[in-house]
């Protein structure tokens with residue numbers, strides 16, 4: 001991948017907008033004035049032309065615009081809302097600046113789920129909401145803004161990462177591998193690959209079955225996908241006919257979703273021609289987000305990274321939401337001494353500013369989180385509910401540190417149990433992934449940009465100037481979703497773990513460029529094979545009673561025979577894909593020839609090179625209300641607790657055949673509605 005940029009261009013308008021509530025309102029105002037449509041593109045251009053930034057003097061320009069067109073009565077509420085938002089809502093980096101510590105709702109974790117929940121709750125102007133985020137602000141973090149730079153933030157230890165490492169993985173020849181979790185506003189949405197996939201309808205119908213709540217079925221959740229998604233034209237404005245099905249997307253949500261904004265026509269034609277030459281094995285699928293993903297479809301949609309930050313912007317203009325960042329939130333059970341000044345694996349100094357939080361599970365007191373920033377110890381109270389949205393690693397870690405989990409395991413660590421819930425941290429599920437790549441007979445790949453500094457700078461300049469070009473994307477152009485052969489020998493001993501016959505076992509992300517991005521010369525294509533339906537399970541547990549110690553992360557990769565078989569088959573499927581005649585003159589050679597390997601050698605290679613896809617779910621899984629296992633009920637309230645809900649990827653009962661951001665959004669959208677219904 002390209003080297004990391006160090007400075008933020010001063011004209012990074014969307015980023016400014018994301019953090020300037022007044023400008024957010026002004027943007028809406030100008031949009032209504034000049035454009036008359038709900039597309040924000042025109043408004044952004046106007047703001048750019050007027051050179052408006054968050055300098056207070058520039059507000060007068062917007063006021064002037066407003067005065068000039070008083071007839072547009074629609075402006076008034078937007079401007080008032082913007083002004084109100086400016087006065088009442090803010091991101092705080094010092095907890096002592098917060099206007100108070102008593103709220104209706106306190107949310108821990110400003111990631112995919114937490115931000116959506118905060119956004120939705122603050123639609124009710126009577127609700128006050130505090131979001132506690134351990135990570136630093138995402139403002140101006142160029143690697144979180146430019147899609148092409150996405151991998152930089154998780155490539156090596158840095159302040160935007162929790163810098164976790166897994167326990168030694170038996171299935172990976174006892175390797176401990178990095179386990180990426182974002183430590184930044186936006187959570188993993190700020191550093192992930194932006195691939196938008198929902199999974200199959202059968203995935204969600206299984207959630208409904210296992211929880212006995214039809215509200216979690218595909219049909220019930222589709223309106224929530226729509227409520228969340230805002231379909232947006234691709235950056236290059238290309239004709240998207242035949243690349244997606246508008247009927248299964250929405251234009252009125254809060255998270256922008258789009259198609260890739262730059263093209264690799266030669267490579268893309270290769271892929272589409274494969275669907276014609278191998279229509280049985282790799283049929284074309286117009287839109288794999290329809291609930292029936294099997295087949296090959298355009299990488300669509302993909303998030304506009306710089307618009308993801310807008311999510312925060314959408315929150316801020318609403319009143320009474322306070323987002324506190326740059327704290328390190330963990331759980332404490334007893335006393336302040338436990339906080340100490342321990343650093344985090346020697347990589348980050350918590351004393352700089354950390355939340356040290358505990359969920360006070362008490363029926364007598366109002367529910368509360370106690371947290372630390374630097375030395376003072378603060379207590380945030382929620383008169384209505386505490387909501388854990390700290391993700392599949394953070395949420396169980398907070399629960400366990402608060403004494404909510406398996407009683408005997410906690411007692412053994414010297415942690416007083418307050419609620420015996422053995423499923424906390426168990427059932428961790430992630431998808432193993434492995435790369436393959438081929439050198440190719442084409443210069444139209446991503447490699448020249450990565451190999452040549454001038455081209456890299458040109459691409460960056462293009463992105464800065466117009467938000468177009470190769471930096472609008474990751475290198476992947478399509479995804480092939482496929483199943484294991486029905487007569488595979490593994491099914492003689494293992495029940496098919498897929499949610500149904502229309503659910504894929506295997507995902508192949510196909511893209512241009514060398515995976516490592518650091519080949520000195522040559523042109524490559526790369527395929528990433530993800531095994532979507534693992535039967536292996538891991539866990540999140542604690543190593544000590546010191547809440548500053550990182551949790552033990554065991555994603556349980558490739559433990560079972562099924563998982564090893566399926567990832568082996570995924571490689572064979574990938575090689576089969578490039579056996580289509582169209583690849584004959586295009587491909588030169590694989591960089592590693594898996595097909596020449598014996599099964600044992602292939603297994604060894606797999607165990608030495610696979611890694612988790614970082615899609616962990618199920619560590620605080622939802623189950624039916626009367627189930628003897630699970631952590632939350634179908635309404636996402638913690639079993640046996642009061643006033644505590646979990647809304648994030650950890651509650652997902654079975655991993656969907658998908659990347660997990662869109663599924664987490666849909667959990668958050670429904671979760672927010674469940675809360676609103678309770679407190680209306």
Ligand SMILES: Cc1cc2nc3c(=O)[nH]c(=O)nc-3n(C[C@H](O)[C@H](O)[C@H](O)COP(=O)(O)OP(=O)(O)OC[C@H]3O[C@@H](n4cnc5c(N)ncnc54)[C@H](O)[C@@H]3O)c2cc1C
Pocket residue numbers: 108109110111112113114132133134135154180181182183184185186187188189191192193194195196197327328329330331355357389390391392394395398613614615616647648649650659660661662664
């Ligand atoms: C490298 C990477 C690439 C990925 N690529 C994709 C992709 O392309 N497409 C896709 O769909 N999914 C992808 N995912 C997965 C997706 O990002 C996650 O499933 C999703 O973000 C989960 O949302 P969440 O709200 O549960 O948790 P997160 O988004 O992780 O948010 C949790 C937040 O809680 C905060 N937090 C944690 N502990 C504490 C604490 N103790 N106190 C206070 N705050 C705390 C964290 O700092 C974080 O901001 C990727 C994930 C990673 C790591």
